[in-house]
Amino acid sequence: MSLCPARGCLHVLGSFVCHVDGCEVRLPEHPRRLVVRLAVGEHRMARRLAAACLWPDTDHAARRLRYVLWQLRRLTGEQIIQAGHDAVMLADGVHVDLDEAERLVHRPLSTDTDWSLLACPLLPESDDDEVRAARQRWDRLRLLALERLAHTKLAEGDISGAIDVAGHALGIDPLNEGPHRLLAEANLARHDMATARRVYDDYRADLDHNLGVEPSMEFRRLLRR
Incomplete structure (x- = not known):
């Protein structure tokens, strides 16, 4: 802290x-x-x-x-x-600290940004209705910020950093495609086709089981490339 x-x-x-x-x-x-x-x-x-x-x-x-x-x-x-x-x-x-974190998500994020606050959920054990609503809003904000940061790290060649950030983003919303696609793309960048394929297949299975839908065409095209 x-x-x-x-x-x-x-x-x-x-x-x-x-x-x-x-x-x-x-x-x-x-x-x-x-x-x-x-x-x-x-x-x-x-x-x-x-x-x-x-x-x-x-x-x-x-x-x-x-x-x-x-x-x-x-x-x-x-x-x-x-x-x-x-x-x-x-x-x-x-x-x-939530105010500080919300200012962080609206700033440009670079590879040397301290993003530790973005990895923290908002009072995860609270069942207060107002806290739950604030937690959902915070999760949306930090998910988008972590995706932006993972994209930045990947573009600048920090593959392990991109994998780390994408993994934290994935934990916020396991059914959101963005973090899975970033994780697969980062593994493709290090020529690990097997792990990238496993990320896709696991996500596809979860998506089908929970929502009965398929990953996007962009995700499928990424693996075909």
């Missing part, structure tokens, strides 16, 4: 970790859920909505939210969360 550049730091890629002034702070369940919602969303929520998200079936949600905010102030000062009369929000200057 990289050194956090800010006094307050939230890691949501992989496991959830909260740092304040360089020290890890373990949050109870409901304070953690509120912080996670803010970290993976717009970083600001109306108090009414925050209370309803945490306790959808109770008449005392607003009072419980006040207690959660008190817990957060006690544990983190105001380095992570700030609360106004109408809204709760991440404190100014809080570093969220």
